Amino acid sequence: SQQGEEDPQALSIQEGENATMNCSYKTSINNLQWYRQNSGRGLVHLILIRSNEREKHSGRLRVTLDTSKKSSSLLITASRAADTASYFCARHYTGGGNKLTFGTGTQLKVEL
């Protein structure tokens, strides 16, 4: 079963606007990662944030982690139509080996 979820399930915005997606988890993590997926295939790794980090940036992406609330958020600034995709949060739980636990994802649609 999948522990924790992303929200919203779907998000529709205009090009140029910012998109924020949230992820929650239930037990201790080593790190948390965000992936993008187009057309139900090909997971692309976006960014990894470790449990002792609070914020990371990569280009137009900003990820925050609040371990006290067991939550993370992904912010995409100045969105483009090409950002249209599903975004998944993957949790690497402590003591869970190297496996990742994914949520159900957020479907982002960026309209022109």
Add this chain to the structure above:
Amino acid sequence: GAGVSQTPSNKVTEKGKYVELRCDPISGHTALYWYRQSLGQGPEFLIYFQGTGAADDSGLPNDRFFAVRPEGSVSTLKIQRTERGDSAVYLCASSLALAGGPSSYNEQFFGPGTRLTVL
């Protein structure tokens, strides 16, 4: 360099048949993972190999599912007596060997997946 490759890209089979799905990991990656993704869901862990041995097969749904990695490189996921509920995209990923310890992690690189349809 070459990424993770999976074959076939699509597989259509009939209920009750046997299927094999293949994964070629990135050269030098000793860890290999299988995930399954149903429509509208995120990937769900099935099994993970460290070298030739299955280090964690806790995600395999039942004994119809089996995976091998005899030489520590290519892996085959085998599904016996397929059911319509097995229809999904099967994703393979690979990573470098783990350094060890409960917090050890190496980035996983995913292949494009095999879309399995059981009629």
